[in-house]
Amino acid sequence: MEDSWRREFIKGLIGAFSLPFFSIKEAFASKGSVLIKLPPLPLQETHIVGKEKGGRVLIVGGIHGNEPGAYKAADILRHVKVKRGELFIAPRMNFVSILANQRGYNGDMNRKFSNLSPKDPDYDKVVWLKNFIEEVKPDIVLTLHDGFGFHSLNPRFWGQCIVIDGEVYKGIELGKIARYVSKNVNKEISNRKWKIPVYNTRTFDKDTKHPEQRKSLTYYCLKNLNIPAICLETSKQMPNLETKVVFHLKMLKEFFDLYNVTIEPDFRYLISNVQKLLYPQNFYSATVCVNGRIIEISSSRKLKVPPRSTVQVIRFNGTDGTNGIFNGVNKNYREFSIRRKLSIDVKDDFKKKFNISIVVG
Ligand SMILES: [Zn+2]
Missing domain, CATH: 3.40.630.10 (Zn peptidases)
Structure with a gap:
Protein backbone atom coordinates (compact mmCIF):
# COMPACT_ATOMS: atom_id res chain seq x y z
CA MET A 1 0.00 0.00 0.00
CA ILE A 14 21.49 0.91 20.03
CA GLY A 15 24.80 0.76 18.42
CA ALA A 16 26.29 -2.21 20.14
CA PHE A 17 28.98 0.33 21.07
CA SER A 18 26.87 1.61 23.88
CA LEU A 19 26.59 -1.81 25.44
CA PRO A 20 28.95 -2.02 28.35
CA PHE A 21 29.77 -5.70 28.02
CA PHE A 22 31.28 -5.30 24.59
CA SER A 23 34.60 -3.63 24.03
CA ILE A 24 35.37 -2.81 20.44
CA LYS A 25 39.03 -2.22 21.35
CA GLU A 26 39.27 -5.73 22.64
CA ALA A 27 37.77 -7.05 19.45
CA PHE A 28 40.34 -5.26 17.35
CA ALA A 29 43.21 -6.33 19.55
CA SER A 30 43.64 -9.67 17.89
CA LYS A 31 45.75 -9.23 14.77
CA GLY A 32 44.41 -10.45 11.48
CA SER A 33 40.85 -10.65 12.62
CA VAL A 34 37.85 -9.83 10.46
CA LEU A 35 35.34 -7.21 11.60
CA ILE A 36 31.67 -7.90 10.84
CA LYS A 37 29.11 -5.15 11.20
CA LEU A 38 25.32 -5.29 11.17
CA PRO A 39 23.07 -2.23 10.86
CA PRO A 40 21.44 -1.11 14.13
CA LEU A 41 18.07 -2.64 14.98
CA TYR A 279 2.39 -13.58 4.09
CA PRO A 280 3.01 -11.06 1.34
CA GLN A 281 5.20 -12.14 -1.57
CA ASN A 282 8.59 -10.79 -0.70
CA PHE A 283 12.10 -10.88 -1.99
CA TYR A 284 14.65 -11.07 0.81
CA SER A 285 18.26 -10.01 0.50
CA ALA A 286 21.18 -8.45 2.30
CA THR A 287 23.27 -5.66 0.82
CA VAL A 288 26.80 -6.35 2.01
CA CYS A 289 30.01 -4.37 1.64
CA VAL A 290 33.12 -6.54 1.68
CA ASN A 291 36.28 -4.43 1.79
CA GLY A 292 34.56 -1.65 -0.18
CA ARG A 293 32.87 -3.93 -2.73
CA ILE A 294 29.06 -4.13 -2.62
CA ILE A 295 27.39 -7.50 -3.09
CA GLU A 296 23.79 -8.59 -2.89
CA ILE A 297 23.06 -11.88 -1.11
CA SER A 298 19.61 -13.47 -1.33
CA SER A 299 20.14 -17.10 -0.33
CA SER A 300 22.35 -19.04 2.08
CA ARG A 301 25.95 -18.52 1.16
CA LYS A 302 29.51 -18.88 2.42
CA LEU A 303 31.68 -15.77 2.14
CA LYS A 304 35.41 -16.45 2.28
CA VAL A 305 37.34 -13.31 3.18
CA PRO A 306 41.06 -12.68 3.83
CA PRO A 307 42.30 -11.68 7.31
CA ARG A 308 41.94 -8.01 8.24
CA SER A 309 38.80 -7.68 6.11
CA THR A 310 35.72 -5.67 7.02
CA VAL A 311 32.34 -7.15 6.18
CA GLN A 312 29.52 -4.67 6.67
CA VAL A 313 25.87 -5.46 6.11
CA ILE A 314 24.53 -2.13 4.88
CA ARG A 315 20.88 -3.18 4.98
CA PHE A 316 18.52 -6.12 5.00
CA ASN A 317 15.81 -5.98 2.35
CA GLY A 318 12.34 -7.52 2.68
CA THR A 319 9.58 -6.64 5.13
CA ASP A 320 9.74 -4.32 8.15
CA GLY A 321 10.42 -7.47 10.18
CA THR A 322 13.50 -8.36 8.13
CA ASN A 323 16.82 -8.10 9.87
CA GLY A 324 19.81 -10.14 10.90
CA ILE A 325 21.41 -11.43 14.08
CA PHE A 326 24.66 -13.24 14.77
CA ASN A 327 24.44 -16.94 15.37
CA GLY A 328 26.41 -18.38 18.28
CA VAL A 329 27.44 -15.14 19.99
CA ASN A 330 25.45 -12.61 22.03
CA LYS A 331 22.56 -11.54 19.80
CA ASN A 332 22.69 -7.97 21.11
CA TYR A 333 25.99 -7.46 19.30
CA ARG A 334 25.80 -5.48 16.08
CA GLU A 335 29.57 -5.72 15.56
CA PHE A 336 31.83 -8.64 16.12
CA SER A 337 35.41 -9.49 15.31
CA ILE A 338 36.34 -13.02 14.29
CA ARG A 339 39.44 -15.06 13.55
CA ARG A 340 37.79 -18.11 11.99
CA LYS A 341 34.08 -18.04 11.17
CA LEU A 342 30.71 -16.66 12.15
CA SER A 343 27.29 -16.75 10.58
CA ILE A 344 24.49 -14.22 10.34
CA ASP A 345 20.89 -15.44 10.38
CA VAL A 346 18.72 -13.35 8.10
CA LYS A 347 15.15 -13.48 9.39
CA ASP A 348 11.70 -12.08 8.76
CA ASP A 349 10.68 -11.69 12.40
CA PHE A 350 10.81 -15.25 13.84
CA LYS A 351 11.22 -16.92 10.45
CA LYS A 352 14.69 -17.72 9.15
CA LYS A 353 15.14 -16.86 5.47
CA PHE A 354 18.82 -17.66 4.85
CA ASN A 355 22.19 -17.36 6.46
CA ILE A 356 25.48 -15.77 5.54
CA SER A 357 28.47 -17.72 6.77
CA ILE A 358 31.66 -15.68 6.92
CA VAL A 359 34.90 -17.67 6.90
CA VAL A 360 38.38 -16.20 7.30
CA GLY A 361 40.94 -17.71 4.96
ZN1 LIG B 1 3.42 -11.20 26.58
Whole structure:
Protein backbone atom coordinates (compact mmCIF):
# COMPACT_ATOMS: atom_id res chain seq x y z
CA MET A 1 0.00 0.00 0.00
CA GLU A 2 1.14 3.52 -0.65
CA ASP A 3 3.04 5.54 1.87
CA SER A 4 1.74 9.02 1.14
CA TRP A 5 -0.84 9.06 3.89
CA ARG A 6 1.30 7.89 6.67
CA ARG A 7 4.13 9.50 8.43
CA GLU A 8 6.67 7.07 9.55
CA PHE A 9 9.86 7.39 11.38
CA ILE A 10 12.15 4.53 11.79
CA LYS A 11 14.85 5.49 14.16
CA GLY A 12 18.07 3.71 14.55
CA LEU A 13 18.90 2.58 17.99
CA ILE A 14 21.49 0.91 20.03
CA GLY A 15 24.80 0.76 18.42
CA ALA A 16 26.29 -2.21 20.14
CA PHE A 17 28.98 0.33 21.07
CA SER A 18 26.87 1.61 23.88
CA LEU A 19 26.59 -1.81 25.44
CA PRO A 20 28.95 -2.02 28.35
CA PHE A 21 29.77 -5.70 28.02
CA PHE A 22 31.28 -5.30 24.59
CA SER A 23 34.60 -3.63 24.03
CA ILE A 24 35.37 -2.81 20.44
CA LYS A 25 39.03 -2.22 21.35
CA GLU A 26 39.27 -5.73 22.64
CA ALA A 27 37.77 -7.05 19.45
CA PHE A 28 40.34 -5.26 17.35
CA ALA A 29 43.21 -6.33 19.55
CA SER A 30 43.64 -9.67 17.89
CA LYS A 31 45.75 -9.23 14.77
CA GLY A 32 44.41 -10.45 11.48
CA SER A 33 40.85 -10.65 12.62
CA VAL A 34 37.85 -9.83 10.46
CA LEU A 35 35.34 -7.21 11.60
CA ILE A 36 31.67 -7.90 10.84
CA LYS A 37 29.11 -5.15 11.20
CA LEU A 38 25.32 -5.29 11.17
CA PRO A 39 23.07 -2.23 10.86
CA PRO A 40 21.44 -1.11 14.13
CA LEU A 41 18.07 -2.64 14.98
CA PRO A 42 15.49 0.09 14.38
CA LEU A 43 12.81 1.16 16.82
CA GLN A 44 9.84 1.37 14.52
CA GLU A 45 7.23 4.02 15.06
CA THR A 46 4.24 4.91 12.91
CA HIS A 47 1.88 7.86 13.21
CA ILE A 48 -1.23 7.98 11.03
CA VAL A 49 -3.54 10.97 11.21
CA GLY A 50 -7.14 11.04 9.99
CA LYS A 51 -8.77 14.04 8.32
CA GLU A 52 -11.62 13.98 10.81
CA LYS A 53 -11.09 14.52 14.49
CA GLY A 54 -11.42 11.48 16.72
CA GLY A 55 -9.64 9.60 19.48
CA ARG A 56 -5.89 9.05 19.73
CA VAL A 57 -4.87 5.44 20.25
CA LEU A 58 -1.33 4.16 20.82
CA ILE A 59 -0.59 0.49 20.14
CA VAL A 60 2.49 -1.32 21.44
CA GLY A 61 3.53 -4.67 19.98
CA GLY A 62 6.42 -7.03 20.54
CA ILE A 63 7.36 -6.34 24.15
CA HIS A 64 7.62 -10.12 24.30
CA GLY A 65 9.55 -11.56 21.37
CA ASN A 66 7.82 -14.94 21.12
CA GLU A 67 4.32 -13.51 20.71
CA PRO A 68 3.95 -13.06 16.95
CA GLY A 69 0.14 -12.66 17.02
CA ALA A 70 0.72 -9.44 18.93
CA TYR A 71 3.46 -7.82 16.87
CA LYS A 72 2.06 -8.98 13.53
CA ALA A 73 -1.36 -7.47 14.34
CA ALA A 74 0.34 -4.17 15.27
CA ASP A 75 2.39 -4.34 12.08
CA ILE A 76 -0.70 -4.88 9.87
CA LEU A 77 -2.29 -1.72 11.29
CA ARG A 78 0.74 0.34 10.27
CA HIS A 79 -0.40 0.04 6.67
CA VAL A 80 -3.97 1.28 6.97
CA LYS A 81 -5.33 4.72 6.31
CA VAL A 82 -7.02 6.52 9.20
CA LYS A 83 -10.23 8.34 8.33
CA ARG A 84 -11.08 9.58 11.79
CA GLY A 85 -8.81 9.93 14.80
CA GLU A 86 -5.12 9.28 15.20
CA LEU A 87 -3.10 6.12 15.42
CA PHE A 88 0.38 5.66 16.91
CA ILE A 89 2.04 2.29 16.59
CA ALA A 90 5.29 0.88 18.00
CA PRO A 91 5.05 -2.66 16.58
CA ARG A 92 8.40 -4.21 17.48
CA MET A 93 9.49 -2.95 20.88
CA ASN A 94 11.83 -5.85 21.47
CA PHE A 95 13.24 -6.55 18.02
CA VAL A 96 16.21 -8.59 19.24
CA SER A 97 13.84 -10.92 21.13
CA ILE A 98 11.54 -11.14 18.09
CA LEU A 99 14.46 -12.20 15.89
CA ALA A 100 15.62 -14.63 18.59
CA ASN A 101 11.96 -15.74 19.01
CA GLN A 102 12.30 -15.57 22.78
CA ARG A 103 10.04 -13.94 25.36
CA GLY A 104 12.88 -11.72 26.56
CA TYR A 105 16.38 -12.26 25.21
CA ASN A 106 17.57 -9.83 27.90
CA GLY A 107 14.96 -10.81 30.48
CA ASP A 108 11.27 -9.87 30.65
CA MET A 109 10.88 -6.37 29.21
CA ASN A 110 7.45 -6.02 30.83
CA ARG A 111 9.18 -6.02 34.23
CA LYS A 112 11.45 -3.12 33.32
CA PHE A 113 9.12 -0.12 33.50
CA SER A 114 9.63 0.64 37.19
CA ASN A 115 13.36 0.75 37.83
CA LEU A 116 16.00 -0.16 35.31
CA SER A 117 19.76 0.07 35.30
CA PRO A 118 21.19 2.06 32.39
CA LYS A 119 23.43 -0.98 31.93
CA ASP A 120 20.45 -3.16 31.00
CA PRO A 121 20.55 -4.03 27.27
CA ASP A 122 16.86 -3.04 27.02
CA TYR A 123 17.36 0.31 28.77
CA ASP A 124 17.31 2.51 25.64
CA LYS A 125 14.20 0.80 24.30
CA VAL A 126 12.27 1.13 27.57
CA VAL A 127 13.24 4.80 27.95
CA TRP A 128 12.31 5.44 24.31
CA LEU A 129 8.84 3.95 24.81
CA LYS A 130 8.25 5.89 28.03
CA ASN A 131 9.20 9.14 26.28
CA PHE A 132 7.13 8.27 23.21
CA ILE A 133 3.99 7.75 25.30
CA GLU A 134 4.65 10.88 27.34
CA GLU A 135 5.11 13.00 24.20
CA VAL A 136 2.06 11.62 22.40
CA LYS A 137 -0.25 11.65 25.45
CA PRO A 138 -2.73 9.28 23.75
CA ASP A 139 -6.27 8.71 24.98
CA ILE A 140 -5.34 5.08 25.58
CA VAL A 141 -2.34 2.75 25.35
CA LEU A 142 -3.08 -0.79 24.15
CA THR A 143 -0.28 -3.29 24.62
CA LEU A 144 -0.60 -6.55 22.70
CA HIS A 145 0.44 -10.00 23.92
CA ASP A 146 -0.07 -13.70 23.21
CA GLY A 147 -0.47 -15.25 26.67
CA PHE A 148 -0.41 -18.86 27.77
CA GLY A 149 -3.56 -21.00 27.90
CA PHE A 150 -7.17 -19.89 28.04
CA HIS A 151 -8.30 -17.59 30.83
CA SER A 152 -11.97 -18.63 30.62
CA LEU A 153 -10.98 -22.26 31.36
CA ASN A 154 -8.40 -21.45 34.02
CA PRO A 155 -8.25 -17.98 35.57
CA ARG A 156 -4.56 -18.48 36.35
CA PHE A 157 -3.79 -18.39 32.64
CA TRP A 158 -3.31 -15.18 30.69
CA GLY A 159 -4.32 -16.30 27.19
CA GLN A 160 -7.53 -14.86 25.69
CA CYS A 161 -8.39 -12.01 28.04
CA ILE A 162 -8.30 -8.28 28.50
CA VAL A 163 -6.07 -7.39 31.45
CA ILE A 164 -6.71 -4.34 33.60
CA ASP A 165 -4.78 -3.17 36.67
CA GLY A 166 -7.92 -2.09 38.51
CA GLU A 167 -11.64 -1.42 38.10
CA VAL A 168 -11.18 2.35 38.37
CA TYR A 169 -7.92 4.26 38.76
CA LYS A 170 -8.05 8.02 39.44
CA GLY A 171 -11.34 8.29 37.61
CA ILE A 172 -10.21 6.15 34.66
CA GLU A 173 -12.89 3.49 34.31
CA LEU A 174 -10.77 0.62 33.09
CA GLY A 175 -13.37 -1.99 34.04
CA LYS A 176 -16.13 -0.34 32.02
CA ILE A 177 -13.90 0.09 28.96
CA ALA A 178 -12.65 -3.51 29.07
CA ARG A 179 -16.11 -4.99 29.65
CA TYR A 180 -17.53 -3.07 26.68
CA VAL A 181 -14.85 -4.62 24.43
CA SER A 182 -15.19 -8.06 26.01
CA LYS A 183 -18.97 -8.10 25.61
CA ASN A 184 -18.88 -7.12 21.94
CA VAL A 185 -16.04 -9.43 20.96
CA ASN A 186 -17.64 -12.39 22.73
CA LYS A 187 -20.90 -12.02 20.82
CA GLU A 188 -19.20 -13.62 17.83
CA ILE A 189 -17.25 -16.31 19.71
CA SER A 190 -19.02 -19.63 20.17
CA ASN A 191 -16.07 -21.73 21.34
CA ARG A 192 -16.04 -21.32 25.13
CA LYS A 193 -12.29 -21.46 25.59
CA TRP A 194 -11.74 -18.74 22.98
CA LYS A 195 -14.00 -16.27 24.81
CA ILE A 196 -12.26 -13.13 26.02
CA PRO A 197 -13.17 -12.17 29.60
CA VAL A 198 -11.78 -9.27 31.61
CA TYR A 199 -8.94 -10.10 34.01
CA ASN A 200 -8.47 -7.60 36.83
CA THR A 201 -5.04 -8.09 38.41
CA ARG A 202 -5.86 -5.42 41.05
CA THR A 203 -2.28 -4.22 40.75
CA PHE A 204 -2.87 -1.13 42.90
CA ASP A 205 -4.35 -3.11 45.81
CA LYS A 206 -2.15 -4.02 48.76
CA ASP A 207 -3.26 -7.66 48.65
CA THR A 208 -2.90 -8.08 44.89
CA LYS A 209 -1.77 -11.50 43.72
CA HIS A 210 0.27 -9.77 41.04
CA PRO A 211 2.67 -7.30 42.67
CA GLU A 212 5.06 -8.02 39.76
CA GLN A 213 2.65 -6.11 37.52
CA ARG A 214 3.82 -2.92 39.22
CA LYS A 215 6.83 -3.17 36.94
CA SER A 216 4.72 -3.43 33.80
CA LEU A 217 4.02 -0.94 31.02
CA THR A 218 0.30 -0.55 31.79
CA TYR A 219 0.95 0.20 35.47
CA TYR A 220 3.62 2.74 34.49
CA CYS A 221 1.21 4.56 32.13
CA LEU A 222 -1.52 4.71 34.76
CA LYS A 223 0.60 5.57 37.78
CA ASN A 224 3.14 7.93 36.23
CA LEU A 225 1.29 9.46 33.30
CA ASN A 226 -2.40 9.10 34.23
CA ILE A 227 -2.96 7.56 30.81
CA PRO A 228 -5.39 4.64 30.47
CA ALA A 229 -3.50 1.50 29.50
CA ILE A 230 -4.88 -1.96 28.88
CA CYS A 231 -3.26 -5.23 27.91
CA LEU A 232 -4.85 -7.37 25.17
CA GLU A 233 -4.06 -11.06 25.27
CA THR A 234 -4.75 -13.69 22.68
CA SER A 235 -3.57 -17.26 23.34
CA LYS A 236 -0.29 -18.89 22.40
CA GLN A 237 -2.36 -22.09 22.09
CA MET A 238 -4.52 -20.82 19.22
CA PRO A 239 -4.32 -23.20 16.26
CA ASN A 240 -2.21 -20.87 14.13
CA LEU A 241 -0.76 -17.39 13.78
CA GLU A 242 -3.69 -16.17 11.65
CA THR A 243 -6.18 -16.90 14.45
CA LYS A 244 -4.05 -15.02 16.98
CA VAL A 245 -3.89 -11.98 14.71
CA VAL A 246 -7.64 -12.16 14.01
CA PHE A 247 -8.45 -12.06 17.74
CA HIS A 248 -6.16 -9.09 18.28
CA LEU A 249 -7.88 -7.28 15.42
CA LYS A 250 -11.33 -8.15 16.81
CA MET A 251 -10.42 -6.62 20.18
CA LEU A 252 -8.81 -3.59 18.55
CA LYS A 253 -11.92 -3.01 16.42
CA GLU A 254 -14.01 -2.57 19.57
CA PHE A 255 -11.46 -0.23 21.16
CA PHE A 256 -11.36 1.83 17.94
CA ASP A 257 -15.18 2.07 17.94
CA LEU A 258 -15.14 3.18 21.55
CA TYR A 259 -12.45 5.80 20.93
CA ASN A 260 -13.96 7.03 17.69
CA VAL A 261 -11.17 5.92 15.37
CA THR A 262 -12.05 4.62 11.90
CA ILE A 263 -9.67 3.05 9.46
CA GLU A 264 -9.60 2.12 5.79
CA PRO A 265 -9.66 -0.65 4.79
CA ASP A 266 -11.91 -1.46 7.73
CA PHE A 267 -11.41 -4.27 10.27
CA ARG A 268 -13.78 -6.58 8.42
CA TYR A 269 -11.51 -6.40 5.38
CA LEU A 270 -8.33 -6.85 7.46
CA ILE A 271 -9.78 -9.87 9.28
CA SER A 272 -10.91 -11.62 6.11
CA ASN A 273 -7.55 -10.96 4.43
CA VAL A 274 -5.22 -11.82 7.32
CA GLN A 275 -3.56 -14.66 5.42
CA LYS A 276 -2.64 -12.37 2.54
CA LEU A 277 -1.52 -9.56 4.86
CA LEU A 278 0.62 -11.90 6.96
CA TYR A 279 2.39 -13.58 4.09
CA PRO A 280 3.01 -11.06 1.34
CA GLN A 281 5.20 -12.14 -1.57
CA ASN A 282 8.59 -10.79 -0.70
CA PHE A 283 12.10 -10.88 -1.99
CA TYR A 284 14.65 -11.07 0.81
CA SER A 285 18.26 -10.01 0.50
CA ALA A 286 21.18 -8.45 2.30
CA THR A 287 23.27 -5.66 0.82
CA VAL A 288 26.80 -6.35 2.01
CA CYS A 289 30.01 -4.37 1.64
CA VAL A 290 33.12 -6.54 1.68
CA ASN A 291 36.28 -4.43 1.79
CA GLY A 292 34.56 -1.65 -0.18
CA ARG A 293 32.87 -3.93 -2.73
CA ILE A 294 29.06 -4.13 -2.62
CA ILE A 295 27.39 -7.50 -3.09
CA GLU A 296 23.79 -8.59 -2.89
CA ILE A 297 23.06 -11.88 -1.11
CA SER A 298 19.61 -13.47 -1.33
CA SER A 299 20.14 -17.10 -0.33
CA SER A 300 22.35 -19.04 2.08
CA ARG A 301 25.95 -18.52 1.16
CA LYS A 302 29.51 -18.88 2.42
CA LEU A 303 31.68 -15.77 2.14
CA LYS A 304 35.41 -16.45 2.28
CA VAL A 305 37.34 -13.31 3.18
CA PRO A 306 41.06 -12.68 3.83
CA PRO A 307 42.30 -11.68 7.31
CA ARG A 308 41.94 -8.01 8.24
CA SER A 309 38.80 -7.68 6.11
CA THR A 310 35.72 -5.67 7.02
CA VAL A 311 32.34 -7.15 6.18
CA GLN A 312 29.52 -4.67 6.67
CA VAL A 313 25.87 -5.46 6.11
CA ILE A 314 24.53 -2.13 4.88
CA ARG A 315 20.88 -3.18 4.98
CA PHE A 316 18.52 -6.12 5.00
CA ASN A 317 15.81 -5.98 2.35
CA GLY A 318 12.34 -7.52 2.68
CA THR A 319 9.58 -6.64 5.13
CA ASP A 320 9.74 -4.32 8.15
CA GLY A 321 10.42 -7.47 10.18
CA THR A 322 13.50 -8.36 8.13
CA ASN A 323 16.82 -8.10 9.87
CA GLY A 324 19.81 -10.14 10.90
CA ILE A 325 21.41 -11.43 14.08
CA PHE A 326 24.66 -13.24 14.77
CA ASN A 327 24.44 -16.94 15.37
CA GLY A 328 26.41 -18.38 18.28
CA VAL A 329 27.44 -15.14 19.99
CA ASN A 330 25.45 -12.61 22.03
CA LYS A 331 22.56 -11.54 19.80
CA ASN A 332 22.69 -7.97 21.11
CA TYR A 333 25.99 -7.46 19.30
CA ARG A 334 25.80 -5.48 16.08
CA GLU A 335 29.57 -5.72 15.56
CA PHE A 336 31.83 -8.64 16.12
CA SER A 337 35.41 -9.49 15.31
CA ILE A 338 36.34 -13.02 14.29
CA ARG A 339 39.44 -15.06 13.55
CA ARG A 340 37.79 -18.11 11.99
CA LYS A 341 34.08 -18.04 11.17
CA LEU A 342 30.71 -16.66 12.15
CA SER A 343 27.29 -16.75 10.58
CA ILE A 344 24.49 -14.22 10.34
CA ASP A 345 20.89 -15.44 10.38
CA VAL A 346 18.72 -13.35 8.10
CA LYS A 347 15.15 -13.48 9.39
CA ASP A 348 11.70 -12.08 8.76
CA ASP A 349 10.68 -11.69 12.40
CA PHE A 350 10.81 -15.25 13.84
CA LYS A 351 11.22 -16.92 10.45
CA LYS A 352 14.69 -17.72 9.15
CA LYS A 353 15.14 -16.86 5.47
CA PHE A 354 18.82 -17.66 4.85
CA ASN A 355 22.19 -17.36 6.46
CA ILE A 356 25.48 -15.77 5.54
CA SER A 357 28.47 -17.72 6.77
CA ILE A 358 31.66 -15.68 6.92
CA VAL A 359 34.90 -17.67 6.90
CA VAL A 360 38.38 -16.20 7.30
CA GLY A 361 40.94 -17.71 4.96
ZN1 LIG B 1 3.42 -11.20 26.58
